[in-house]
Amino acid sequence: MTNTIDRKQKFIEARTFVVYYGHGQADLMSRRDIAIVEPAGQTEQGLRDMQESGTLIFAYVSITEVPVYDPLKALLRDGDYLKLNGKIVSNEEYETMVADLRSSNWTGLLLHRIGGYLRNSNYDGIFMDTISNVEWPSLPAGMRAEQQAAAIELVKRIRKLHPNHLIIQNNGLETLCVETAPYIDGICWENPDFVHPETYSWHETVRKRLKRLVADNDLRILFLQEKSVTSKNGLDSALEWVKRENYLHYLSASHYLEVDSN
Numbered sequence: 001m002t003n004t005i006d007r008k009q010k011f012i013e014a015r016t017f018v019v020y021y022g023h024g025q026a027d028l029m030s031r032r033d034i035a036i037v038e039p040a041g042q043t044e045q046g047l048r049d050m051q052e053s054g055t056l057i058f059a060y061v062s063i064t065e066v067p068v069y070d071p072l073k074a075l076l077r078d079g080d081y082l083k084l085n086g087k088i089v090s091n092e093e094y095e096t097m098v099a100d101l102r103s104s105n106w107t108g109l110l111l112h113r114i115g116g117y118l119r120n121s122n123y124d125g126i127f128m129d130t131i132s133n134v135e136w137p138s139l140p141a142g143m144r145a146e147q148q149a150a151a152i153e154l155v156k157r158i159r160k161l162h163p164n165h166l167i168i169q170n171n172g173l174e175t176l177c178v179e180t181a182p183y184i185d186g187i188c189w190e191n192p193d194f195v196h197p198e199t200y201s202w203h204e205t206v207r208k209r210l211k212r213l214v215a216d217n218d219l220r221i222l223f224l225q226e227k228s229v230t231s232k233n234g235l236d237s238a239l240e241w242v243k244r245e246n247y248l249h250y251l252s253a254s255h256y257l258e259v260d261s262n
Helices: 004-013 044-052 071-075 104-120 131-135 141-161 176-183 197-217 232-245
Strands: 017-020 034-037 056-062 065-067 096-098 125-129 166-170 186-190 220-226 248-252
Touching: 004 056, 004 166, 017 248, 044 056, 056 065, 056 104, 056 166, 065 071, 071 104, 104 125, 104 141, 131 141, 131 166, 131 176, 141 166, 141 176, 166 176, 176 197, 186 197, 197 220, 197 232, 220 232, 232 248
Parallel strands: 017 034, 034 056, 056 125, 125 166, 166 186, 186 220, 220 248
Antiparallel strands: 065 096
16 A cells, blocks of 8 residues: 555655546546545546556545535534524535534544545545635634634544545635645645636735745645636636646536546
8 A cells, every 4th residue: 555655755746637526537537646536436446547557546525515415414413514693504506505613423424434535445635625615704703713723623633543645625725724734735726716807916815825835834736727617818827827836737627527638
């Protein structure tokens, strides 16, 4: 089995990655240094084939959002969800409900799921999606602070339990990344907005923040874009940043349901 040093070194040296939430396609993903996948869509044989080709494989894990089809949903109680004014917080775009990271039941289920991926299915690491929800400005300041504190503690626990594996955090670029950086190996910046001028100042602030975190914590930064929401100017800007800052880059079909054959 790949050890800590080998994984970390391969991650540092990686030049390509892919994100794919569909089924199969191990042959195409084997052409990349890093593959971020939905575990439900992959077979044990496919995982072995990719790893034998030298690909680092990360299991997608939703940290705060619970879709209706998630098997863990049946194990959740009403008190495990985040509530605002008595109503469960949701992400209407994806029809998911948001879990409360202060819930020991939810975090226990998450840790069990993650342990299964890393120890039983031999993934090289996890890709923590939806963790950035703890930064939602729509949450009251006190609730936001408590959710962020719980998120940081969760990341610390994951790192302590799995010191030999890799962790990538998706977004969480305001304050969360500053606190989690010592415990993770990479940060993914998903669909940066390089179109609207009013966002340019914020993007520059984030760029400088990530530069400091990379220098202090030996992190890799991944730029992830979807074709459906990325203009030519947005892509050109991203590629300029990739070259200047040594980011990794991947441009995907909508919802990450195709694998680029290049």
